[in-house]
Amino acid sequence: MKILKVQNLSISFGGLKAVDNLNFEVEDNSIYGLIGPNGAGKTTVFNCISRFYTPDSGKVLFSPNGEEVNLLDYQVHQVIDKGLARTFQNVELFDNLTVLENLMVGHHGKTKTNFFAEGLRLPFVNKEERRVEEKALEILDFLNLKGIENLQASAQPYGVQKMLELGRVLMSDAKLIILDEPAAGMNDTETDKLAETIKRIRDHYGVTILLVEHDMGLVMDVCERICAINFGKKIAEGTPKEIQNSVEVQEAYLGKGDE
């Protein structure tokens, strides 16, 4: 079953076609990669899917529970309720909050309590808060980050901060997780650990992962299928091996795609 179908997606900025009639489909519970040279349009595709941008045309069909919706019919703040969560290229943690609090923020919007109940500190509010805290601790344990929950997030090494972003996304119970350059700025050891963690997340949480990444080692290691784009257009799609052997992909990365 396909959890995501991107159909005829196009968006221009001024005269520049950043995404040009793009089509790809992502199998449920798979790890799917989107690659391409700098400026190819990868982040723009992610921004359209997660509704930060409104494309000029196309559809983004999402079936988290069998029922298909066009995400373009929803606003950016509604997309998370539909079951889609994302990370960004730059670390976006709350510097003055602890590790645990940063994860608990990821649950925001899912809580059953409301403003008045919280103000009155009704018993079920405390119960809900304890449940969210337990879930955050479980996720920290899963990410092998137990023991740092009460430390300030901004004081953690960069690789740990990137992992915390993954943890925060897991708090949202998303069915599709979009990762925008998760390995950026990581050293080789951190990248290896990330690859292993991405696979464990898919297996343990039963989610689908859509990944943009420049680190080809990571992409080829974790992705089952890959879509390669250049100048906003699809130039190849297939298994890591097929992508590695694609003449179009090799030319795009060598710069011949400029012609």
Ligand SMILES: Nc1ncnc2c1ncn2[C@@H]1O[C@H](COP(=O)(O)OP(=O)(O)OP(=O)(O)O)[C@@H](O)[C@H]1O
């Ligand atoms: N908000 C915007 N306004 C104007 N141009 C934009 C905007 N967002 C993206 N672009 C342009 O669209 C093109 C695609 O950019 P995008 O960031 O999607 O590429 P990318 O493949 O993610 O690149 P990189 O790998 O360098 O992050 C680029 O030419 C970029 O300058």
